[in-house]
Amino acid sequence: MYGRAAMTKSMELLKGKTGMAMLFVLLHLSLCCIIEGLFGLSMLKSWKIKASLGALLIVCMVILNLVGLLVQSIFYYVCKIYHNEKVDKNELQQHLGGYVGELVPLNSTIELQNQSMEAGDM
Template sequence: MEREQLQHLRGILVESARILKQHRRLFFSLASTLILPLCFLLLAHHLVSGPLVHKIRHNEEFIEEHPGTSAAEHRQAEIAHEWASLLAFFIAYLLFVLAFSLLSTAATVYSVACIYTERPLSYTKVLGVVPTVWKRLLITFAWVFVMIAAYHGIAILTIHLTILSLVNVNMVLFIIILVLLILAFYSLHVYISCIWHLASVISVLEDSYGFFALRRSVDLIRVLVVLLTAVTLYGMLGQTVFYFACKSFHNEQIDWTALSEHLGAYMGEYVPLKSSIQMESL
């Protein structure tokens, strides 16, 4: 594909689809062994954490209702054990998610680079290279973690101070300022996420990693603000369409009238739908 085509969102999507189609066996193998376990962990972790959290809350309610009793003391011991189990699970969960996420990134980036450079490529070769590249990605992730932690700390502190300083002003002005502040921090969060993902690619394909990969990522994104906006918008659109696709897959009926009323409630009005939308195509 020509370089000019890759500078547009449609060109990126078409090129990605072309690579996936021409090397579907390789990417299917990578998806089955690396990406599928990652998605399973992301979607299924609540199956373990949910019951533990529910049990902890139930025991805490029992202790509040029966203070000072031997049964309450027994429940208190159970809570300590359950919190320890929950903490151990979350640590293991985060480690596995981090490992599969970095491995998936390394395998995919390396594969695409080999395709463009016309180097011989196989599933075994990719898995053999991944452990070496994984270390560079881990260092980059450590820097990203520090950056995200600092960002969240600043965001929480700023919003908290804003609420304290503006709580006595006009309510409409207070809400407007708070919404604008939240939108600004959300935009910054999206920007940091883009820097992170691009820095991960840089860590595999260039000599830079860690802080230098992040700085290189900022330099590359700065000339492509419009494309970054388009990619972010496309991701948001995809999330919404994916929601309707999931409901259709599970044969959940979509009440478009109720949905329209729900949307109209945000604006204090109700506008009935003039036509129905079919989801079978999804």
């Protein structure tokens, strides 16, 4: 979906969870501003302090952005479930399979039980 249709769909998906989305965005931006402020303060010190504190703050910023992406993904699925939209688990599994490696497809709880019993026999 492109343009106006995508924006309309995202606004519909956010209904009822707009306050929580705003809270996530404000929290993320606040933490980014704090890290940026600390980075600016570190430039007033000696070069050894600049290097070590700068490296630490860059690591903190990377971690903050990765956690932010994780929260966005989870929030998206929470919104879909809140509006009773179908979450395509097979598509999600295929998408995550590229990151995790080879996943065993689980289509039902019976298949899961059979696989766990076979693994217990070994």
